[in-house]
Structure formats: structure tokens, C-alpha cells
Amino acid sequence: MIDQAPLNYLQAFGIKADKVVPLIWGLAVISIIVVVIVSVLVLVGALRRGRAFSPNPDAMPPVERAGSGLPWITIGVGLSTLVLIAAMVWTVATMAAINRPSRQPDLTIEVRAHQWWWEARYLSGDPSRIFRTANEIHIPVGPPVKINLASSDVIHSFWVPAIGGKLDAIPGQTNATWLEARKPGTYRGQCTEYCGLQHARMGFVVVAEPPDEFRAWWDSQLRAQASSGPHDGLAGGRQLFVQRCGACHTVRGTQAGGIMGPDLTHVMSRGTIAAGTLPNTTANLAGWIANPQTIKPGSLMPNIGLSGPELASIRAYVETLK
Amino acid sequence: MSDTVLTNRPLPVGSVDRRAAGWWGMLTLILTEAALFVYLLFSYYYIALQYGRSWLPNELPSFRLSVPNTAMLLLSSVAVWWGERGIKRGRRGQLVLGLAIGILLGIAFVGVQLIEWSEKTFTISTSSYGSLYFTVTGFHMAHVVVGLIILIALLVWAILNYFDSKRHAPVPIGSVYWHFVDVVWLCVFTTFYVTPYLS
Amino acid sequence: MAGGSYERSPRIETLGYDSPTAEMLETIWKTKSWFATVDHKEIGRRYIVTAFVFLILGGIEALVMRLQLARPESALLTPEQYNELFSTHGMTMIFLYASPILSGFSNFLFPLLLGSRDMAFPRLNAFSYWVYLAAGIFMYAGFAIGAGPNDGWFNYTPYASRPFNPGLNMDFYALGMILLGISTTVGAANFVVTVWRMRAPGMSINRLPIMIWGTFTVSFGNLLAVPAVSLAFLLLWLDRNIGTHFYDIAGEGHPLLWQHLFWIFAHPWVYVIVLPAMGMVSDGLPVFCRRPLVGYTAVALSTVATMVLGFGVWLHHMFAVGLPFMAVSFFSGASFVITIPSAVAVFAWVATIWTGRPVFTVAFLYFASFIAMFVIGGVSGFMTAAVPADLQFTDTYFVVAHIHYVLIGINVFAVLGAVYFWFPKMTGKMLDEKLGRWAFWFIFAGFNIAFLPMHLTGLMGMPRRIYTYPAHFGWDALNLITSIGSFILAVGFLLFLVNVFQGLRSGRPAGPNPWQGPTLEWSTPSPPPSYNFAVIPIIASRHPLWEDRLQEGPGQSSIRRGFVLDHGKEALASTTLDGEPDLIVKMPEDSYAPLVVTLAITLGFVSLLLHWWWIAGAGLSGVLLGVLVWLWPEPRLGQMTERRP
Secondary structure, three states: OOOOOOOOOOOOHHHHHHHHHHHHHHHHHHHHHHHHHHHHHHHHHHHHHEEEEOOOOOOEEEEEEEEHHHHHEEEEEEEHHHHHHHHHHHHHHHHHOOOOOOOOOOOOEEEEEOOOOEEEEEOOOHHHOOEEEEEEEEEEEEOOOEEEEOOOOOOOEEEEEEEEEEEOOOOOEEEEEEOOOOOEEEEEEEEOOOOOOHHHHHHEEEEEEOHHHHHHHHHHHHHHOOOOOOOOOHHHHHHHHHHHHOOOOOOOOOEOOOOOOOOOOOHOOOOOOOOOOOEEEHHHHHHHHOOOOHHHOOOOOOOOOHHHHHHHHHHHHOOOOO | OHHHHHHOOOEOOOOOHHHHHHHHHHHHHHHHHHHHHHHHHHHHHHHHHHHHHHHHOOOOOOHHHHHHHHHHHHHHOOOOHHHHHHHOOOHHHHHHHHHHHHHHHHOOOOHHHHHHHHHHOOOOOOOOOHHHHHHHHHHHHHHHHHHHHHHHHHHHHOOOOOEEEOOOOOOHHHHHHHHHHHHHHHHHHHHHHHHHOOO | OOOOOOOOOOEEOOOOOOOOOHHHHHHOOOOOOOOOOOOOOHHHHHHHHHHHHHHHHHHHHHHHHHHHHHOOOOOOOOOHHHHHHHHHHHHHHHHHHHHHHHHHHHHHHHHHHHHHOOOOOHHHHHHHHHHHHHHHHHHHHHHHHHOOOOOOOOOOOOOOOOOOOOHHHHHHHHHHHHHHHHHHHHHHHHHHHHHHHHHOOOOOOHHHHHHHHHHHHHHHHHHHHHHHHHHHHHHHHHHOOOOOOOOOHOOOHHHHHHHHHHHHHHHHHHHHHHHHHHHHHHHHHHHHOOOOOOHHHHHHHHHHHHHHHHHHOOOHHOOOOOOOOOHHHHHHHHHHOOHHHHHHHHHHHHHHHOOOEEEEEEEHHHHHHHHHHHHHHHHHHHHOHHHHHHHHHHOOOOHHHHHHHHHHHHHHHHHHHHHHHHHHHHHOOOOOHHHHHHHHHHHHHHHHHHHHHHHHHHHHOOEOOOOOOOOOOOOOOHHHHHHHHHHHHHHHHHHHHHHHHHHHHHOOEEEOOOOOOHHHHHHHHOOOOOOOOOOEEEEOOOOHHHHHHHHHOOOEEEEEEEOOOOOEEEEEEEEOOOOOOOEEEEEEOOHHHHHHHHHHHHHHHHHHHOOOHHHHHHHHHHHHHHHHHHHHHHHOOOOOOOOOO
């Protein structure tokens, strides 16, 4: 199901979501039973002694008070209350169970929401191991990972349904949560607090991978890109990128150091572009660079009016950012 | 039930003191306005809790003008109450005098409050404290002004000889609003002038 | 008479609606001018018609959105268009339809149900309608010039603040909501005082129809809750226009202040737009089950309990903002508990059907299916009370499905049933039952086809408020079904409108009591005369017109024989708890003051929008002047002494 409906929350792959899925099912089953019972009672009660209405003056039978009917209320409300209490206990038990991660997280990722993309900063005691990336958050399978959630503009909400519930990213306050994936996989995330024009296309992915692969990924992300290279064609593209894109985007190792948009140092290692909107293919990349306003109207990335050769050259350079 | 109600006893006609619909209408107005001030003060305390002690201005609000001003407002309520008591006994002069004293004290309150505002070192747009201070006291000031308009209308009507011992429903209706404005001031005063010293 | 005009013993007589006294009453009470009328029935009808116009507008907005969402990656609407549409749709349905429609019914019905000649404040009543109309036009003016709200009906800051939202959109919405708040507040005050004072003798509080309980309760709720949202919007407007810092972090404000103020209002508001509707069902359903409502006292008390608890659950809209464990647990528990009073009502209705002898009128179909819709909306609410589950549900289509079962299921179904039930009283004509049944089945089927699968759309993770969605997320087929259902629903509404127009034009004459109803409104001619009751009736039970069959109390209500009040426009006030006669009220004549004051206020708000400060000041002065003229004591109203020199 996760392949057909990547944001569904009836299937769990993380410790936090694991406890919630049975609760959702349980509440859903209770709810369906209640709806069926009441609907049947209404239907049967009506059909049992009901009659069609014919528009003549004596159409309405005389009134009578046939029994007080009060036992319906006492029994019905009594049973409902018991069910409610059970549901409350279950809820509080679940809340307590997922209130804390199973152990103290070693790794902290600072996730900062922007209109309309996600920035992730991996923290480390060793300053040389700190780096930034965007829209694709890798975590190791197994240990909990702490997420410090902030926003640089409006309120957003961080949600990876397969791993856990939502938490808002609110300007002026840092909310903390954690991710604890049980199984390797690529899990879809999405902003779920309305945040403006491109709220719809503010997705991201969480890649949960075995710890050694995760470490290798981290190491590879630390690598800076060459500021100059032997190949002439690329040097032109790099220079153009710095000029035209560098005010907003960073590619570590070059003079492109903008912080308005996502860090693109290893953009080609990511599966999607434009905040989870498009698969990262050559054609999509070119389309996005040339015309972001068609793909995400209102996006803060402008159409910068590149000529055909300029576009090809920048795209070719970006494709080297592995 | 029908036995009691069908007895044909005389009923008062028109707006009669606290039986007038207007009296109950005024109480609903006071209820909703009281809720408004609860939310205003909630906003103050909410923001204050977010930022703590450092959020308050360096120079805490002083009692120099605010305490005498508070006393003045309370006295004006007493005067209005005294005037209202007069008209119940048919003493129109007492009503006129009470209202007039109440109005003068109310105007004095507005004057002192304007001085107090002008002495502030911050404005409504300096920070959220300034925004809250001027908005909440401004809201109260607006209520004082409305209260004064009501009292002045009552005074005019009293002078025009509209009221006697039986017909004076507008007097309790108007004056209870004025008392309400006083009580609100006590809450505003406590919030802005007293609580900073308690923390 | 002793004491001049200060007191009087009203005559007690038996009078018909064709007696000379009744004719005199008609000349006294007849509306003289369309713009100046203060007749609660006319105002109630205007409320209902206006609210239905907004319902249709909101429905058209919904259909356009459903076209956009029918398939993935649709480009029918730009993001900005979609965002304004869904925000305007919410604003329209929640603020301009759902509550005003109930105010309309309450306005029309209150005096008739209570045995009174009019509301406590007839001019204020007219005023609340005019301001409602002005606020609706004001907010739609923004939409018409492309500056409708674009941040949802909940309007979270900081997206609503100027740096992120520089247009006039938010200023229209903020000022419009404050304006509408004035209408809601004065309307609520009027309902409260009317129930408090304007009841027929003997109509003690244990004899009030449940609908009265509903509106009375939510009016108290409104008096306490509306200031929160008016303040929230005022502070937003100040932040945007004056440079204050209530919501912005840079100025030491906080965006969550908005959410608290908004939800302190908006959760009680949910009950505001359902409790009177539940009341209409509680009063209407028993008529078609030919028995009194089961558990009157329990239902009345549960109405009050729901409203009280409704003030204690606002934080459940904010479970995802990062709150302490204890706060979350408390509000989760409260949200569970609030379903108990609703369960009382549900079982009361079921028992009423089960122990009654139902007659399948169109109104009955709406009221009975309402119960099922109510339960569906209720249990999905119950599911969201469980915090860990809610952190998955919230801001997905599951909640969209929930809110529509609440708003359409609990409000619209009750309202449509109420239209079929009371249309004969309002117009004197019957609606065609056959066409009505067609309309009902289209509406019932369309609604459930559209919104039942939407729960699944939510479980499949579709977020709310997105203008489009990618294919292959498991949402394509579900969305198409919802879109198809929404158009079936629309066809049903079309049939309903045809039904109503046909009824107005050529409906069968209704007679005073076509359904053999129990309450006082059915004792008057249809439509009721301008003075409502020829004599003020005297009430001895909850069902004055069913007493022959039910033998409820010791005495008998006296409908034809009662107090004659014919010294000008007069009504009777009674004591609050027991309903003993207390005072003869002099009622105001038609007045242009409400309309004039409304125009002055609206001028003020338009000027605030455009920063014409001097004209805003002129508007304010106009309001003060108008109110002063309005309230100037009049001898005719018994507000001043007659012994003037």
C-alpha cells in the first residue's frame, strides 16, 4: 500500500507510527459499529410502525405518549460512556508510550521549514562534520533521531506519516520531535499546515538506511565540489551557475553561497527536485531551472530568462553535483 | 399555573427600572464586553509568559499618576450611584448633581490618562509590550469616552426633566455601564501597574 | 386608570383573528416601510433568504474546487485562485451561512414559539440583519476584486500578516469579520433577553421548546466567544496597518496568540452552528413521530452542557503546535467527554422514532437521516479526540470529511428539514412532497457519495488545502468520486430550489396547523399576522396544542382566551423562571435608525480599509449620533415621565 499511497497512515514503518495504527483501527472499528447500530435503529424504528404521508387533513395520526423511552437514553448513554472511557484509556496509554524515544538520540538534525522547501542541518560535536542539505533527510534505521524543528517564515507542519504524526514548525519557537524508523525505505513527507501558494508542493522524503550506509552517505555529503576543473565546458557552466544561481543557492567549494534556496552541493544524490515535486531526471531538471513558475507557480525561485545554451550549460554543471 | 396568571392584577407599563428590557440588554452588553477585556488581558499574560521579565520596559509603570487617577474614577462611580439614588426618591437635583460630578471626574480621568500616555518612552509600535499597553488602555479609554457620552446624555435628559421617581429606567441602565467601566479599570490597573512588581 | 399610564390591568378576553380588535391590532402592527420594518417574521425571512444566497455562492465555489480536484495535476485554477476559493468557501459557509440561517429561523420562530408579539429589541433585530448583510457584501466585495481571504477561514498568522500577505485580502477579511461580529453579538443579546423576558404567561423554563434552549444557549456562548475572534482580527488589522507587534516574533509578539484567540472562539462556534439545528430536530422530529420528545429534560440539559464543555476544548485544534503532555491529555479527555451530551440527544431521537408512529414526510426524512449524519460526524470527531491518532488525522482530508458531516449533516440537513416543516407557517403554502422527496434523495445520495469516501482520502494521507495533487498517491479515484458526488448534491439543491419556488407560486394553502404540531406557532394563522397573537395565550404545558391527548399537567393552556394588549404596540414581559406576567412592554414602531446606523458603520469600515481616517471618524460620529437618536427616550415607549411641564 505504501507504494500506491505513499502518504497513507494505516501502515507504519517507525516506532511512533506503530503504536498509532492499531489505535486508529480500533477507533475506526468502534466508530463504524456505532454508525451501523444507530443507522439500523433509525431505519428499523422508522419502518416498523411508520406510514407514508398523504396530503389530506387527517394524514397525521393522533399523538400518544407510548412509554417514556427513557431507558433508551440511560442504556445508550451508559454504553457510550463505557466505550468512551476505554478509548480514553487507550489514548492516554498510547500517548505515554510514544511520549519519549526508546533511548536518548545520538543524532540531531535541525529541520528548518521555508516557503516552500525543507532545509536540514546535520549537527555533530565535530564542527567539520556539520553540513546542510534540503528536501531529503537521511536517517539510520534503528536508533531514534532527534529533529529540532524551526521555521524561517510562516507556520508549516512536518509530517512523515509512515514514521510518526505531525509537528508544527512555528517561527520563534523550536519544537522537538524524533524519528525512529524500523525498516529501511524511502518515506514520503509533506507540509501539512497551510503555508501559502505552494503548500501543495512542499514535500520531502526521509530515507531510512542501515547505519553503515547512512555513515557513508554522510561522509559523501561532506565533500565540497571543485571550484575549478579541467573540463572547459563545465567551467563555463560553473561560472554561469555562480553568477545566475549563486545568490540563492550554495554549492560548497565554489563561490555560490546563497542561503535563500536549498543547498545544491550534492543535489544529484537526491531522488527528487523542487521539494519532492519531480523525480530528479535530466529533463525535469532542465524544465525546473528554465521555468520554475510553471511547475510551482508562486515559488520564490524566479524564471531568470536563460537562453537555450545557458540553460544547457547550467544543467550540465548541476548534473555533476553528485 | 393558569390560576395564578389569570388573575387580573395591575401590571406596570413601559420601561420600569430593572424590569425594562434595556436593563437586561445592558447586562448582556456588559457580559460580552467583560469577555472582551478577559481576552485582552489574556493576550497580555500570554505574551508576558512567553518572554519573561525582560519583556517589561526598564522603567516599570509608576503609581504617581495612576493611583490618584484610579481613586478619581472610583469616586465618579460613587457620585453617579448617589445621583441614581436621588431620582428613585424623586430628587431630580440630586441626580443632576451626581451625574455632573461623575462626568467631571471622568473627564479628569481622561486628561490624566492622556498625560500618562504622553510620558511613555515607548509607542504602540515599539514592541509587543507597547502594542499591548496602548491597545488595552486605549480600549479602556474608549469605554470611558462612551461611558461619558452616556452620562452626558443622562444629564441632558435629567435637565430636560425626563425622569421622575417612577420613570427613570435609562438612569440605572446608563450608570451600571459606568460602574462596569470602573471595574474594568481596576483589572487593567492591576495587570499593567501592579503585577510587574509581583514577579 | 390608577397611576395614569404607569400601570394597567390588561383585559382578559376570548378573541379570534377576525375580531375587530384583531383588525385594529393589524393596523397597529403592520409594517409601514420595507427599509424600516422591525417585524421579527420579516427579518427572519430576510435572514433565511440571505443565508441561502450565501449557501448557493459557497456551493458554487465548492463545485469549482471539485472540478479542479477531480483529477490530479489539474491546471483549471491557479494556486492563488484556489486558495481564495477555499478560504472564501469556508468563510461563506461557516460565517455567512451556517449561523445566520439559524438566526433566521430563531428570529422567525422565537416570538411565535414563546407566545410573544415580537423580540425584546425589534430595532436591534433589524440592525443585526442589516449589519450581517453589510458584512457579507463587504467580505464578498474583497473576493470580487480579487482580494478575498486567502489564508483559510482560520487565517493563521504569520501567513496572514503583511510581509507574507501584502494585498488587501486580509484587511477585507479582518474588518468584515469584526463587522459581522457586531451583528452576531447584538443578535445574541436579543435572543437572550427575549427568552429571559418575552414569554407568554406560564411558559416556564421547563416548557421551552428545545430549539429555544439551543439558540438561547449558543447566544450566551456567542456573547462570551465572539469578542475573542473580533479581538484576534482587530489585533491582526493593527499589526498589518498600524505597526503593532501582537503576532510577529521580531517585535516580541507570538503567532500562537492568534491560534489561541481564534480557537477559543471557533470551537464554541462549532456548537453555535449545530445546537440550534439540533434543537429544530428535537422539536420537529417528534411532530412526525406523533409523540413528545423522549427525555426533554436530558436533552435540554445536554444542550447547555455541550456549550459549557465547548469552551474547554479549543486546544484540541492545536495538538500539533508542540504543547506540554499534561495540557494535551487534559484537552484530549475533555474532547472525549463532550461527546456524552451528544449521545444523550442521539438516543433521545432514536427512542422518539422507536416509540412513536412515524409519518414519512420530507421533513421526517431529513430529520431521521440527520441522526445518522450526526453520528458519522460525531464519531469522526471522537476519533480526532485521541491525540496520537489526531496527529495523523489533522490537516488531512479526514478532517475535511469530519467538518462536512458536522456542517452539512448536522446543520444543512436540519435546516432543510426545518424548511419543509415551517415553510407552511412562514408562507401559508405547502411544499410539494413528491418533488421534495426527489430533492431529498439526490441530496442524501450526493452528500454521502461525496463525503463518505473522503474519510478514506484522508486515511490515504491527502493533506487539506492543496490546490492540486500528484497522480499515484492513492487519491485519484477517491477524488473523482467526491467530485461526482458533489455534483449530485448540487442537482439535489437545484431540485430543492425548484420545489421552494413552486411552493411559493402555487403551493396548496397550508391552514394554521398542517402537521398537527404541538407548539404555539401552530395556533396562529399561516402566515401569522403582524401581531402574531390576537391575545397573549396562557400556557400550562410543554405541548399546548396536544393537551387533549396527552393530559400533561394539572391545568389547560388557554390559547384563544388571554391578555388583550391593544393600547398601541404592546407586548407582555414575564418573570424569568416561572413565566409570571410582570410588565406590559411598549414596543417601538418601524424605524430607519437601524439602517442608518448600519450605513454609518459600514462607511467607517470601508474607510478603515482604505485608510481614509477622517471619513472613518465621520462614520463613527454618524454611529454615535444615530444611536443617540435611536435611544432618545420616548413617552410612547414609556421611557420618560409624562408629567413634564
